[in-house]
Structures are given as C-alpha cells and as structure tokens.
Amino acid sequence: MNISQDPVSASRILVIGANGYVGSNLVPALLRAGHHVKATSRNLSQLSKQVWHRHPNVSLHHLDLDGECAAALSELLHNIDIVYYLVHGMASGSAFYDYELAIARNVSNALSLSHVKRVIYLGATQPEGKSSPHLSARKATGNILRESNVQIIELRAGIIIGTGSAAFEVMRDVVSHLPAVIAPIWLTSQSSPIALETVIRYLGQMVTLSLDGSLVLEMKGPEVISYEQQMQRLARMINKRILIIKVPFLTPKMAASCLSIATSVPTPIAAALIEGLSHNLVSDTTDVSTLLPLPAIHFEAAVETALSSESDVVKNEIWGYDPDAISRWHKGYGYYPKQAGFSVDTDATAEQLWKNIQKVGGDEGYFFGDWLWVLRGYIDALFGGNALVKQHPSGDNLGVGDFIDSWKVIQCEPLKHLSLLFGMKAPGLGRLEFTIIDHGTHRTLDIRAWWHPAGFRGLLYWFAMMPAHLFIFKGMAIALAKKSGATEITPSPRQ
Known part of the structure; x- marks a missing residue:
C-alpha cells in the first residue's frame, strides 16, 4: 500500500451533506486549509445560515438526492477533485434503509460519469453477525458507491462525541433529565467513542493522503467502553447521580419509543441509533491511526469540549x-x-x-x-x-x-x-x-x-x-x- 502525505495544495471539493452535524464542522476546516468548497444541502435556506456561508472560497448549492437529480449532480461534479459523501436518511422514518440506498445509487451513477479523483465517505462501524437497519444501510451505501469505479475511501466511526452528535445528545439528555433509567441489558455493548475533533482531522487529511485503490478504514477513540460506562462517566462530569436499572425484556424498539419524552433528538434518528447501540461496535478493520497517527483524545476531554461549545x-x-x-x-x-x-x-x-x-x-x-x-x-x-x-x-x-x-x-x-x-x-x-x-x-x-x-x-x-x-x-x-x-x-x- 502506497502511503504518503502530499504537499498541501488547494483542491476543488464537493461536500454532499454540508448542513449536517459532521458536514457543518468539516467545511470550515477545509476552508481553513485553503480548499475551494461547493457545499450542498436540500435545505438551502438553512445552509445559508451557517457561520461560514460568506467565506470567499465556498459556494452554496441546493441538492435533493431523492428523485431526478442526475443533471444537478452532473453540473456540481464538473471540475471537482474530491467529494465528501456525508448524508444519511435516519430522519426519513421507517423507510430510511431504502431511501439511503436509492440516493447512494443516484450519486454512484453520477460519479461513474465524472472525473472525480476520490470520494471520502463517512460510514459506520459494523458489528459482527446480525446488524441494525441503520448500520446495514451505512455498509450497503459504501458498497454502492464503490460500484462507480471511483476511488472510495470509507472512514467508519461508531459513537462520535461532540456538540450535535445524535448519539452524544441522546446520552446527555437522558443523563441530564432522568434520575433513574430503566434500560435494556445491551447497554453493556462495547464501542470506541471518538472525539469530533479527531473525526474532522481524519476526514480533512484524506484530501492529500496518497493511497492506492479503495479502502475501508476505522476511526476509533483510545478506549473501548460500554454505553453504560459512558453514561456514568458523563453523569460524574456534570455532578449528576443516575441509577441505571437493566431489564432483559426491554427491546431496542421499546426503548426507542420512550425516547421522545427524555430527549430533544428527533425520534426517528434516536430510534435508529438505539437499534445500532444494541451491538458491540468494536471492529478489527484497519485503524486509520496506523496511517495517520493523531494525539489521543480521551472520553472526558471530548465531553468537556462538547459541553463547552453547546451554546454555539x-x-x-x-x-x-x-x-x-x-x-x-x-x-x-x-x-x-x-x-x-x-x-x-x-x-x-x-x-x-x-x-x-x-x-x-x-x-x-x-x-x-x-x-x-x-x-x-x-x-x-x-x-x-x-x-x-x-x-x-x-x-x-x-x-x-x-x-x-x-x-x-x-x-x-x-x-x-x-x-x-x-x-x-x-x-x-x-x-x-x-x-x-x-x-x-x-x-x-x-x-x-x-x-x-x-x-x-x-x-x-x-x-x-x-x-x-x-x-x-x-x-x-x-x-x-x-x-x-x-x-x-x-x-x-x-x-
């Protein structure tokens, strides 16, 4: 495998899903690095309210991947070097699996006719054996994008700790709002939570990293801990006491139905995440840190950063x-x-x-x-x-x-x-x-x-x-x- 860091030069980048949680944090990082960015969203009015929308090196574009979007995508891909694919369909409700695959096919078809050099796709850590619809859709999306024959660098992550991360906000709301939680036994499932800052740095450096062929890489935090342990450690940080009572009969679907009274995270997104959290999200896929070592940010440090920036x-x-x-x-x-x-x-x-x-x-x-x-x-x-x-x-x-x-x-x-x-x-x-x-x-x-x-x-x-x-x-x-x-x-x- 050929691995080297090219000298930093301005690339022409298309960010699909720039209005989302990761996209809205990635775009300013790309702009700081001197790149020229086309930022897309299906909600252009909301995109125009991002703090970076007036930057001279960014342009805003409406893009709805659901339906007839071939002409719009073809135009947006013209003269583009790098594409970031950051969209998901969890907010679409129960039909999100088919929705995610449909829009991935639209993008894959357009890429196959383009001169794009590389696509950087933010995927999800995959469990062993049976998976949830959300995690399965993330894996299938990567497979569909690879059908374009464009180089696809798929970076997978589990729980991201940062302001606006749905997995983190569900945890924060539950810990902050409830003195006791009746939870399913799978709350002991293991994962490697990673700081948003680290995710953005990995994504950003994929622009200039020299790699051969399409790759699937894992982004991991420095610790393997359960969701229950994350909740307990968060509670200590905000001076809360929380009692977690695990019961065997509470299914992910039952747990998700109760979330709307405990969290402000949109229910379809929270429900999809809960199903995913019922699996161990510890993967033996090649760790991106072996190619790009970055300073480790432990759970408490990531949470402190997230809590300090929530007023944004x-x-x-x-x-x-x-x-x-x-x-x-x-x-x-x-x-x-x-x-x-x-x-x-x-x-x-x-x-x-x-x-x-x-x-x-x-x-x-x-x-x-x-x-x-x-x-x-x-x-x-x-x-x-x-x-x-x-x-x-x-x-x-x-x-x-x-x-x-x-x-x-x-x-x-x-x-x-x-x-x-x-x-x-x-x-x-x-x-x-x-x-x-x-x-x-x-x-x-x-x-x-x-x-x-x-x-x-x-x-x-x-x-x-x-x-x-x-x-x-x-x-x-x-x-x-x-x-x-x-x-x-x-x-x-x-x-």
Missing part, C-alpha cells in the same frame, strides 16, 4: 446572533429543537402576506385563537411575565430589535421571513417563525415554533402545549392566507 447553537444567523437569545441559553437546554407548525400553499401574493405578517400581535392579535393567546398571557403573568402588555412598533415595517408584545424580532427579511424570540416565562428557549416561499405560480406560507427544552421540565412543557400548537398554527396559517386575499388555500406537504 444560538450563536448563528438562525437566532440573528441576538444577545438576549445568547444570554438566555443554558448548557442544560436540549441541543436539538422540538418543532410544531403548519404550511399552506396559497395564491395570495407575497406582498400581501408580508404586509399582514407584520401586523402580528399588539391590537391586531394573532389571526386565530386569540383567546388562547390571552390565556397563555395570563399564565405568563402568574409567573411574573409581561405577556399581557400589548405593544407593537409604530409604522408599517418591522425591524430587527423591535418588540411585539413579549416577543422580540431577531430576523426580518422582507417578503420572506420573520423570526420572533419567545419572551414568555417557560422552561426553555424558543422562537416563532413566519416564512414565505414564492414559487411563482403560488406561495407557501409556513408558521412554525421551535423549542429547545430546559431539561425534563422543558420537554413536559412542550408536550403539554402540543395540542394547542397543532390547533392554533393550522388556524393561523389559513386565517392569515384568507386575510391576505387568498382564493386558493391547500395544506402544503411540508408537515
């Missing part, structure tokens, strides 16, 4: 870098937000929709169910809040920093988007968003609440409010469209 979730354009949002964030809040909302497609103009959105609150009210808003205001007042105080800026146009009742405007993009920081007394941090997407022939209006729960109390609050959310956001979207002169209103498939 509100230090971005999604929250408008708002000082009130940043000051109110607490490290005990759930990293992943809960959400509820409703979308409609309508023939109302963007101008008329925006004109009415700007009237929200104050004497105009909230378009629908005002009695519920008043009731919530009284509850807020009982806890010392000021939600009953009606206020609205004068004039026809809202701006960042304006106050609407107890809300604060943290983003305002005319004809497109309004984001309001939640100001009532409640266990967590949230925002309310009004979004208009103009398709030319029609507009999509979306009204949506996002909520980072403050521990278990914050999760209980969210679920207590869920019936009202489901009722009121649908009513608000339809009422706002009608108020804006719509003659056609249909539910949008975004829900």
